[in-house]
Amino acid sequence: MYKISVSKELFNDIQLKKLKILEKSTSSYWKRELLEPKIINDKIKYSIKQIDKIKITNGLGEEKPQMIIECIKVDYSFKKDLFEFHLGRIIEQKNSNLDENYKDSLIQELLRERALLEDSMNRDHLTGVYNRRKMENDLAMFIHQNNKDLLTAVFIDADRFKGINDNFGHDTGDKALVYLAKKLQEYSNFLNGEVYRYGGEEFLILCFLPQYELKPKLLELKEEIKNQKIYHPKQDITLTVSMGVSFFKDCKTKEELLKKADNAVYKAKEQGRDSIVLV
Incomplete structure (x- = not known):
């Protein structure tokens, strides 16, 4: 041998x-x-x-x-x-x-690999922000925190998004979603919150901020999204969003929190889009 x-x-x-x-x-x-x-x-x-x-x-x-x-x-x-x-x-x-x-270092390496795998499973593959699965897990945890009375749900829906896909192609639509997610991620730090892609062109921010501080920051976010153009060879694209905001202190369940915010988005669109409705 x-x-x-x-x-x-x-x-x-x-x-x-x-x-x-x-x-x-x-x-x-x-x-x-x-x-x-x-x-x-x-x-x-x-x-x-x-x-x-x-x-x-x-x-x-x-x-x-x-x-x-x-x-x-x-x-x-x-x-x-x-x-x-x-x-x-x-x-x-x-x-x-x-x-x-060696065993200790191996265990640490395996734990890091597990954390990276879990994080990738919680991410939206296109935009890189957290996905709906992660949102549901986080929300179940947030409603039991000591600061739950500050918990706020902000639904963000891109206006007339179908028109972007139809007129400029789905690649440009994807580019617009990546841009929007990046801007929401940037502002989530100011809102003391986290961003999730809820589905399609809908995003959700779960944040912890007093109401009097929240609306001015959301107005600033809405305007900044609109003011930055998305490049396309035909013409530059302006993206606007409608927002619906609900507060957990006014709700009995997490389902009610999401439902109220979702309904508020529809009200914002009925008002002409590019607006914010708080309920």
Whole structure:
């Protein structure tokens, strides 16, 4: 059985299945051991000897960590000029407890990967803001906070958005949504809140701000959205929004909070759009 000595970190990576291919340089030893010459049509050709298992060790002495691991196949990489041992299941281990520091760093890495995955699942793929799933989870938590009486729902609906898609194309419509989301995200910091894409051209901000501070900031946000043009070769596009605002202190449930804000958006559109209605 072939024996390969590796570093402590590499040994741990193999043990944890983080490394599936072990590379070895094409030294004269490995060429002699792995290359099998054959004479075919009076020409010498080489094939790679296949082995079923190898012993991998780390360190020196009898107590060194070691494992016997299945070798699925042995390949040669012309690009890297290396032999590649494709590793399978671990058949036997000895003195191979994971280093505590290594385990800690691995746990931290796994936790970071999990957090990144969870965050990506909570994001709208087009605009990058949080999605409706995240909004529902956050809202269920917000209504139980000590500052729940400040909780406000602000529905934002892009006006005449179908016309942008119809006249300028869906790519431009997507560009408009990205622009709108970015502007809402910017202002959410001033509103002490978070932005969510509710669906289509509808967005929602859940924020915690006294009512007397809220409306001036929303008016400023509405005007800034309208004043910045979205470029298109035909003509620059002006985007306006209608907003509906409701307050949790006036509601009995989170469903009522959302319903009131949604109804307020319809009132804003009935008033001619590009307006804000508080209920």
